[in-house]
Amino acid sequence: RNLKWQIECRADIGRLSAPFLAIYESLIPAEEEKAKQKKLLTLLEKLVCKEWPDARLYLYGSCANSFGVSKSDIDVCLAINDSEINKSEVLLKLADILQSDNLQNVQALTRARVPIVKLMDPVTGISCDICINNLLAVVNTKLLRDYAQIDVRLQQLAFIVKHWAKSRGVNVTYQGTLSSYAYVLMCIHFLQQRRPAILPCLQGMEKTYSVTVDDIECAYFDQVDKLHGFGSRNKESIARLVWAFFNYWAYGHDYASNVISVRTGSTISKQEKDWTRRIGNDRHLICIEDPFEVTHDLGRVVDKFSIKVLREEFERAAEIMQHDPNPCVKLFEPY
Numbered sequence: 001r002n003l004k005w006q007i008e009c010r011a012d013i014g015r016l017s018a019p020f021l022a023i024y025e026s027l028i029p030a031e032e033e034k035a036k037q038k039k040l041l042t043l044l045e046k047l048v049c050k051e052w053p054d055a056r057l058y059l060y061g062s063c064a065n066s067f068g069v070s071k072s073d074i075d076v077c078l079a080i081n082d083s084e085i086n087k088s089e090v091l092l093k094l095a096d097i098l099q100s101d102n103l104q105n106v107q108a109l110t111r112a113r114v115p116i117v118k119l120m121d122p123v124t125g126i127s128c129d130i131c132i133n134n135l136l137a138v139v140n141t142k143l144l145r146d147y148a149q150i151d152v153r154l155q156q157l158a159f160i161v162k163h164w165a166k167s168r169g170v171n172v173t174y175q176g177t178l179s180s181y182a183y184v185l186m187c188i189h190f191l192q193q194r195r196p197a198i199l200p201c202l203q204g205m206e207k208t209y210s211v212t213v214d215d216i217e218c219a220y221f222d223q224v225d226k227l228h229g230f231g232s233r234n235k236e237s238i239a240r241l242v243w244a245f246f247n248y249w250a251y252g253h254d255y256a257s258n259v260i261s262v263r264t265g266s267t268i269s270k271q272e273k274d275w276t277r278r279i280g281n282d283r284h285l286i287c288i289e290d291p292f293e294v295t296h297d298l299g300r301v302v303d304k305f306s307i308k309v310l311r312e313e314f315e316r317a318a319e320i321m322q323h324d325p326n327p328c329v330k331l332f333e334p335y
């Protein structure tokens with residue numbers, strides 16, 4: 001495997017950046033879409049404040065982490081500063097309020113792993129999930145957004161990888177493949193590993209931002225405007241990075257022994273985390289440490305069937321990037 005990882009990149013890789021950048025540009029949401037999201041958030045704030053005057057609403061997920069492609073749903077967190085609340089009751093109450101204000105398809109999913117209310121706003125056409133007090137997600141959204149400010153190649157790579165994962169059907173957690181959040185962490189990790197590095201390890205630097213959420217201290221260097229140009233000594237083009245990304249996940253990563261860790265800017269051993277065997281439903285076949293909730297393996301949804309699917313997809317993509325005359329077409333072909 002290691003030998004293949006050392007293979008030389010095709011000579012004509014340079015000519016492939018333009019079509020990849022065109023795909024990236026086509027996925028960027030229009031300003032108009034952002035404005036509609038704001039409008040919906042303002043409406044929701046108005047409705048929520050009537051019932052819970054001290055509550056706050058936060059956008060999180062791809063509508064706020066800079067990795068949202070156009071026409072994404074929005075994720076909203078309702079923060080109620082009261083440890084006594086019963087989440088199910090709040091969700092049902094919230095669903096009631098939203099329904100009476102003409103929002104459509106309102107559904108309270110109180111038994112989901114992350115309980116939410118779903119809705120669709122007929123005015124803007126936007127669908128939205130609202131969860132309660134999921135502040136870790138709000139904080140990891142900020143971390144991703146801050147990383148995105150440092151080097152535009154992260155956003156470009158992540159858009160391309162998310163688009164590939166959706167086209168190939170490997171972005172479906174209930175089928176044992178990975179979440180968008182996991183793919184973005186894989187991109188950050190990968191860019192931290194380039195030499196010269198394209199991204200730093202923000203959690204390994206001086207802590208300029210610190211909050212404690214659910215007893216977890218979330219702290220890192222967030223003055224990212226001071227890090228502009230961090231990766232500029234590395235001149236790799238986007239096409240070269242897409243090529244290397246798929247090679248890394250096809251042939252370079254040691255699935256048997258290693259955990260990728262954005263928190264440390266490196267890999268750590270499965271041994272060290274005690275992620276070497278199956279415990280309950282957690283099989284640890286591909287290990288991606290959550291940057292804050294470090295006991296959480298984002299790869300835990302992956303089972304012995306879906307790991308095969310995933311690795312074959314990485315190998316397919318690596319192969320296309322190395323040999324196909326027109327990789328931008330083949331890579332995103334529907335499965």
Ligand code: ATP
Binds near residue numbers: 067073136137290
């Ligand atoms: P998409 O564009 O596909 O909707 P997304 O980033 O919004 O991408 P979601 O799956 O909707 O992805 O997740 C929303 C947010 O919830 C993530 O950005 C992340 O902050 C948080 N999140 C999702 N899955 C996990 C997880 N397994 N553990 C911790 N946080 C998660």
Ligand code: MG
Binds near residue numbers: 061073
């Ligand atoms: Mg989302």
